[in-house]
Amino acid sequence: MNSGKPRYLTDSERAKILEFQDSIHYSPRYSDDSHEYRHVMLPKGMLKLIPQDYFNPETGTLRILMEDEWRGLGITQSLGWMHYETHAPEPHILLFKRAINYGQ
Numbered sequence: 001m002n003s004g005k006p007r008y009l010t011d012s013e014r015a016k017i018l019e020f021q022d023s024i025h026y027s028p029r030y031s032d033d034s035h036e037y038r039h040v041m042l043p044k045g046m047l048k049l050i051p052q053d054y055f056n057p058e059t060g061t062l063r064i065l066m067e068d069e070w071r072g073l074g075i076t077q078s079l080g081w082m083h084y085e086t087h088a089p090e091p092h093i094l095l096f097k098r099a100i101n102y103g104q
Helices: 011-018 067-072
Strands: 035-041 082-086 093-099
Touching: 067 082
Parallel strands: none
Antiparallel strands: 035 093, 082 093
């Protein structure tokens, strides 16, 4: 699993994965009283190239990724976002949140 340190992609892993970067889809933001949220949809073909140790062996979905890891996959967002959940029926969808007043 995750030892508290990010698992960086190798140069060859990164080169293959970044071919999909322009196909990553970002939802509009939505919020509740304390957080704003968005989901990021990775192209399904990209999932096959992500290293196995990025996945939770029990669920088959991506584990919760550290910021350096999701940024390494080519996900680009402003500061303060945290990957907090994966959507098991659709493992290519990552859920992010940040405090509603982040950066103010």
